Amino acid sequence: xxxxxxxxxxxPPPPNYTYKGYQKRIDKxxxxxxxxxxxDPQGFKYEGNFSTYYVYYYYDKQGSPPGGDxxxxxxxxxxxxxSGNSIDVPLNDPSVSAVxxxxxxxxxxxxxxxxxxxxxxxxxxxxxKSYISKNKFVEMSGTCSFDITVNRTYELTWDPGKEVTDxxxxxxxxxxxxxASETVTKSYTIERKYxxxxxxxxxxxxxxxxxxxxxxxEGNGIRxxxxxxxxxxxxxxxxxxxxxxxxxxxxxxxxxxxxxxKTKPDVSGENLNSYAEDAVDEVKVKNDSLTFNGSAVMxxxxxxxxxxxxxxxxxxxxxxxxxxxSPGHVIPTSKTNKADQPSTGTIYYGLMSGNxxxxxxxxxxxxxxxxxxxxxxxxxxxxVSDDRAHNQKTTPAAGRSAIILDRPFTVMMPxxxxxxxxxxxxxxxxxxxxxxxxxxxxxxxxxxxxxxxxPKNIWIEVDKSREQFAFYLPVWVDEGFYAVEFRSIAxxxxxxxxxxxxxNLNLSHHIAYGTVPVDVIGRVYDFQVxxxxxxxxxxxxxxxxxxxxxxxxxxxxxxxxxxGAPRGNPTQYTLPIRPGSHPLYKNAVIKTxxxxxxxxxxxxNMFSPLDQxxxxxxxxxxxxxxxxxxxxxxxxxxxxxxxxxxxxASDQVQRYVILNERLRNVPVEELTDTALYxxxxxxxxxxxxxxxxxxxxxxxxxxxxMQKTPVGSFSLLRLPAGVRTLIGPKTGIPFAVDPARxxxxxxxxxxxxSLPAExxxxxxxxxxxxxxxTHGGLTDRSAIFLKKGYIVVNFNIETVRNGDTGKPxxxxxxxxxMNQWAGxxxxxxxxxxxxxxxxxxxxxxxxFYHADLSSRDDFRPLVTH
Numbered sequence: 001x002x003x004x005x006x007x008x009x010x011x012p013p014p015p016n017y018t019y020k021g022y023q024k025r026i027d028k029x030x031x032x033x034x035x036x037x038x039x040d041p042q043g044f045k046y047e048g049n050f051s052t053y054y055v056y057y058y059y060d061k062q063g064s065p066p067g068g069d070x071x072x073x074x075x076x077x078x079x080x081x082x083s084g085n086s087i088d089v090p091l092n093d094p095s096v097s098a099v100x101x102x103x104x105x106x107x108x109x110x111x112x113x114x115x116x117x118x119x120x121x122x123x124x125x126x127x128x129k130s131y132i133s134k135n136k137f138v139e140m141s142g143t144c145s146f147d148i149t150v151n152r153t154y155e156l157t158w159d160p161g162k163e164v165t166d167x168x169x170x171x172x173x174x175x176x177x178x179x180a181s182e183t184v185t186k187s188y189t190i191e192r193k194y195x196x197x198x199x200x201x202x203x204x205x206x207x208x209x210x211x212x213x214x215x216x217x218e219g220n221g222i223r224x225x226x227x228x229x230x231x232x233x234x235x236x237x238x239x240x241x242x243x244x245x246x247x248x249x250x251x252x253x254x255x256x257x258x259x260x261x262k263t264k265p266d267v268s269g270e271n272l273n274s275y276a277e278d279a280v281d282e283v284k285v286k287n288d289s290l291t292f293n294g295s296a297v298m299x300x301x302x303x304x305x306x307x308x309x310x311x312x313x314x315x316x317x318x319x320x321x322x323x324x325x326s327p328g329h330v331i332p333t334s335k336t337n338k339a340d341q342p343s344t345g346t347i348y349y350g351l352m353s354g355n356x357x358x359x360x361x362x363x364x365x366x367x368x369x370x371x372x373x374x375x376x377x378x379x380x381x382x383x384v385s386d387d388r389a390h391n392q393k394t395t396p397a398a399g400r401s402a403i404i405l406d407r408p409f410t411v412m413m414p415x416x417x418x419x420x421x422x423x424x425x426x427x428x429x430x431x432x433x434x435x436x437x438x439x440x441x442x443x444x445x446x447x448x449x450x451x452x453x454x455p456k457n458i459w460i461e462v463d464k465s466r467e468q469f470a471f472y473l474p475v476w477v478d479e480g481f482y483a484v485e486f487r488s489i490a491x492x493x494x495x496x497x498x499x500x501x502x503x504n505l506n507l508s509h510h511i512a513y514g515t516v517p518v519d520v521i522g523r524v525y526d527f528q529v530x531x532x533x534x535x536x537x538x539x540x541x542x543x544x545x546x547x548x549x550x551x552x553x554x555x556x557x558x559x560x561x562x563x564g565a566p567r568g569n570p571t572q573y574t575l576p577i578r579p580g581s582h583p584l585y586k587n588a589v590i591k592t593x594x595x596x597x598x599x600x601x602x603x604x605n606m607f608s609p610l611d612q613x614x615x616x617x618x619x620x621x622x623x624x625x626x627x628x629x630x631x632x633x634x635x636x637x638x639x640x641x642x643x644x645x646x647x648x649a650s651d652q653v654q655r656y657v658i659l660n661e662r663l664r665n666v667p668v669e670e671l672t673d674t675a676l677y678x679x680x681x682x683x684x685x686x687x688x689x690x691x692x693x694x695x696x697x698x699x700x701x702x703x704x705x706m707q708k709t710p711v712g713s714f715s716l717l718r719l720p721a722g723v724r725t726l727i728g729p730k731t732g733i734p735f736a737v738d739p740a741r742x743x744x745x746x747x748x749x750x751x752x753x754s755l756p757a758e759x760x761x762x763x764x765x766x767x768x769x770x771x772x773x774t775h776g777g778l779t780d781r782s783a784i785f786l787k788k789g790y791i792v793v794n795f796n797i798e799t800v801r802n803g804d805t806g807k808p809x810x811x812x813x814x815x816x817x818m819n820q821w822a823g824x825x826x827x828x829x830x831x832x833x834x835x836x837x838x839x840x841x842x843x844x845x846x847x848f849y850h851a852d853l854s855s856r857d858d859f860r861p862l863v864t865h
């Protein structure tokens with residue numbers, strides 16, 4: 001590299017030759033003679049910017065015309081010039097096409113015209129001619145002229161005859177043959193035409209690469225370089241030219257003869273051109289040489305007179321679909337959903353070395369490439385567990401999931417669901433495309449284990465890979481109808497993305513949204529008998545005779561708590577109060593006229609002034625001997641009327657309860673909390689403005705809570721706000737939650753009930769008046785009255801909200817979907833007393849009364865007979 005180079009002609013020239021000049025070229029071999037008539041090319045340092053350096057030096061032999069040889073005739077050849085024949089093939093069309101499709105080719109998972117999600121991959125595939133070319137072949141032609149002298153010797157014969165006189169003197173003609181040799185010399189100019197083909201222009205282009213542009217690509221485009229691609233191979237040689245023949249200047253034609261008859265033949269007009277023609281061969285010619293992919297397109301072999309007409313450069317075949325194929329282009333999550341994004345492309349061909357007379361790299365646009373729609377799918381078909389097993393509503397809400405206060409519940413956020421029916425979408429799992437999955441409650445909730453608290457109306461992020469999530473409903477949430485919101489956000493969602501219900505079928509949305517209607521429902525539970533006024537039971541409930549201190553004993557519905565977990569109480573301390581319930585007296589139940597105290601709890605919005613518990617008693621008689629059970633009507637006497645049926649229009653006896661009664665043992669804390677809530681929520685400033693909170697508490701404890709509160713009659717109890725305390729949680733309350741509202745969320749209702757001391761039971765539906773009319777009247781000892789057995793008091797317990805007595809809200813026993821009394825708290829529907837008698841029980845049975853023993857029996861004076 002960079003070595004100096006200097007070409008020099010022979011000086012002096014060879015003997016008998018004259019230096020005529022030189023021609024230099026670097027693009028092809030020189031032709032047509034010298035371009036400079038003296039000297040040598042300028043020297044240079046080679047720097048690698050061309051592959052071949054041609055220098056032709058020209059010499060003429062002295063004493064001969066150019067192209068002549070000693071002893072040969074003068075030849076004059078015209079310089080080759082285009083004959084007018086040419087083969088001119090313009091640049092081929094690359095016939096290029098392209099597609100952008102979803103991987104994998106041949107089994108595409110998506111139709112990109114309909115949609116393809118981000119994080120899925122695309123492939124680009126370009127098809128085109130394996131090469132393109134352009135060429136011009138030109139036929140060059142000329143004429144060579146030769147001056148040829150032809151000598152031909154003729155032997156001439158003729159017989160002019162001679163007149164001979166014979167012996168007799170007669171004249172006659174006799175043969176007189178004559179002969180002579182004569183050489184005829186003629187000069188002719190013989191022409192020989194020649195033609196050959198040269199490569200005037202040749203451009204061959206190989207595939208360099210292709211580029212495809214679409215919004216869906218990272219950086220909006222890809223470049224594809226050929227794989228497994230072999231460019232065409234070709235070779236050229238500037239071998240064209242001509243070589244004139246070298247005929248003799250004088251041709252000695254074969255001798256000939258002519259007979260002239262009587263006169264000497266005249267051969268001066270003989271045509272000897274054929275001998276001159278025969279003496280001059282055809283001009284030898286060569287075409288330029290071109291081989292293409294192993295086939296001869298232009299033959300450079302030497303021929304006579306005319307070079308072989310060139311063939312066509314072979315038409316390029318289309319490349320295989322693997323040459324310009326680039327798979328695996330993942331659509332980035334930065335690409336938001338967009339429809340019908342246009343595609344463009346370009347294919348680039350590079351000029352191969354060995355071109356002749358021009359050319360440069362080419363590029364061609366690719367038309368007709370398919371568009372691509374980016375559509376990242378998400379679905380949201382949510383659900384909320386329906387806690388039917390704990391739904392105590394009188395009329396369960398249709399189409400709403402019941403979630404119960406102070407209980408866990410589950411939300412379902414499946415990643416699967418129906419999207420569009422486009423290829424690759426449909427009903428399937430869409431977790432791959434989810435960036436965030438969230439739920440929002442219009443009420444406070446805890447995480448299922450209560451490890452985290454979430455205030456209402458905030459979006460809660462959940463683990464997108466999971467589909468079920470446990471939450472816990474705080475007891476202070478207001479009962480009622482709500483809609484829980486859910487959303488699944490696609491990983492390509494832009495700020496401010498919008499939502500569509502269930503699935504983002506419209507690609508302008510990036511969020512799938514759903515709601516589930518729910519019904520928040522409270523509870524009524526934990527009914528217990530806490531005291532019996534019958535003296536026989538004082539030792540069960542009091543630590544000593546006459547003491548107010550409770551033993552802590554109570555009789556629960558069954559062996560279980562609110563949700564069916566064991567409570568821990570012995571079977572003996574379960575309802576109803578029956579033979580065997582007393583720890584000492586096997587046959588003791590309750591004598592008529594004595595009341596029993598009870599309480600029960602509720603959860604929910606049962607803290608307004610008009611809320612109440614409605615209890616409807618019903619009565620059965622159990623025969624002491626047979627154990628058979630039947631419904632009965634109960635009658636009692638008033639001061640003004642005999643045989644008043646409980647539940648009749650004449651049944652007007654009112655019942656009362658004193659909340660803070662001595663033997664009820666209501667905790668002071670309950671009374672205090674209840675008083676404070678009333679002070680803060682049930683009274684206006686004008687009503688209590690002059691009373692401090694502590695003063696109000698003392699007033700409440702010593703005044704209202706110690707007054708009689710009407711609670712109904714023998715046939716219907718209505719426990720109002722006056723016998724209610726608030727017992728909600730006091731600890732573990734989240735900072736943002738109102739403690740007073742939490743305290744109000746759980747309520748305890750205190751009540752008591754008794755049957756009249758003088759009680760008369762008859763089978764239900766008995767017409768007592770008719771019996772008296774037909775049996776000479778009624779007495780307390782009439783046979784119609786059932787005595788040898790027990791009166792069973794059965795309670796049907798309902799809650800009433802806001803004084804709407806016509807629409808009881810919750811059912812303790814008779815809810816359509818569950819039975820708290822038996823199903824949760826474990827009421828036993830059959831019991832055996834200490835004497836081996838088995839009694840069939842009904843849900844709601846609370847106590848047995850002696851049908852033939854009264855409280856008055858405890859106070860009648862003993863009479864000696």
